Amino acid sequence: MSVKLISALRGTSYSAFKYREYRLFWIAAAFSNIGMWSLIWGRMWLMRTLTESEVTLGLVATANLGPVLIFSMWGGVLADRFNRLKIIRITRLMFAIATLGTGALIDSGLVEPWHVLVISSLTGTLLAFDIPSRSAMVATIVPKEHLAGAISLYSIVFGSAAIIGPMLFTPIVGSLGLEGLFYVIGCSYVFTVLTLLMMSTDGHKVKATTSTAFDGLIQGFRYLSQQKTISSVILLGIILGLFGSSFETLLPVFTEEIFLGTEKTYSNLLLGTGIGGLFATTVITFIGRRVRPALYLFIAGISVGVMQLLFANTNVLSVAVFLAGIMGGFKVVLGTMNTTVVQMLVHEEFRGRVMSINQLTWGASALGGLIMGYIAQYFDAQIAMTLGGSVAILASAIVGSRLIRSYGISVNPK
Secondary structure, three states: OHHHHHHHHOOOHHHHHHOHHHHHHHHHHHHHHHHHHHHHHHHHHHHHHHOOOHHHHHHHHHHHHHHHHHHHHHHHHHHOOOOHHHHHHHHHHHHHHHHHHHHHHHHHOOOOHHHHHHHHHHHHHHHHHHHHHHHHHHHHHOOHHHHHHHHHHHHHHHHHHHHHHHHHHHHHHHHHHHHHHHHHHHHHHHHHHHHHOOOOOOOOOOOOOOOOHHHHHHHHHHHHHHOHHHHHHHHHHHHHHHHOOHHHHHHHHHHHHHOOOOHHHHHHHHHHHHHHHHHHHHHHHHHHHHOOHHHHHHHHHHHHHHHHHHHHOOOOHHHHHHHHHHHHHHHHHHHHHHHHHHHHHOOHHHHHHHHHHHOHHHHHHHHHHHHHHHHHHHOOHHHHHHHHHHHHHHHHHHHHHHHHHHHOOOOOOO
8 A cells, every 4th residue: 555655646746755855854844834823823912912003913014024025135145155054043043042032021921012023023034034045945955856846845834834833822822821832932943943953064055156245136136137937926926915915914803803703713713724725735736747837826816815805804703714714725826836936947056046035025915914904903904905805816917917928827947
């Protein structure tokens, strides 16, 4: 039976697991992303317990992702000049320290809203230097023929973490308090660092092609300007980051004001999103190389907007959980196809810089979260999410259809 199973999986994404370095990298990502999901939602809920302002929720998102807009390109330059594995070892250790420190603040009773914003800014800055190196590493630990599969498998980490994180939220907060949640997250980052220390540092540094970091940055922009397909995919991701972020930012408001719920309701909505994401990721891994990236980007972008419109206009919790699941699935498809296209097309010496620019989609979510927070504050959450969904649909239709017309539904790597 095991032989048949291995044979059946040989043509799928799961064949990437036969490489030791990738297995360790994947395990480290599992620990890290469970912590990341719990950290994002935990901070949102923490801020909601400290203040009733919707604007502060947007500020948390901005503080966490805003630094990605400012520093991620420099993070990409470092990724193309220094050892990428050593960089993420350092950033993940700093994540552990910051998260454990947050738990200590809550435990002491001294935590205030400005503490949450400062720590979110710190971890956002770490993300700006962590993500480009982490993203660029995948292509160096598996052969190119397994790259698409490895990226899809890496997406399973996000989908699984989106389920495990919400599942842990209620029992941990209920038994250990909110401070206990941050202690557990901090420990998950410690395990991440320990796993990364088991990996070899060989092959994670490329030869710099410029004499200074600034020249490297300019060279990266020049390269990206010549890669029209990559630029189109990044542009669509930025637009959806700006206007598709209202769901995450406003979910605590919907939990309390629309569904009249508690942290358990919040956790159930997150769980629905995670299950949808994991299901979509699993389907992608079995599709393998038959995926059609441009078409899937187009469909997923429009679908995310449609789900936001429907979610904004329902007050039935069971329906909302179902819609959250569908939205989670399409968001995973969107992110996976975005990363796959970029990773397959970019040249190795520019990988860190291009992946850092691709992370502007995350940074755009910070600005989008702030915008949605202000709209919800001065109008209401339903209007804000309806507006965000409408813009997401329009942008996806314009940019996505142009991408398909120019490059077809499949994008072939060079």
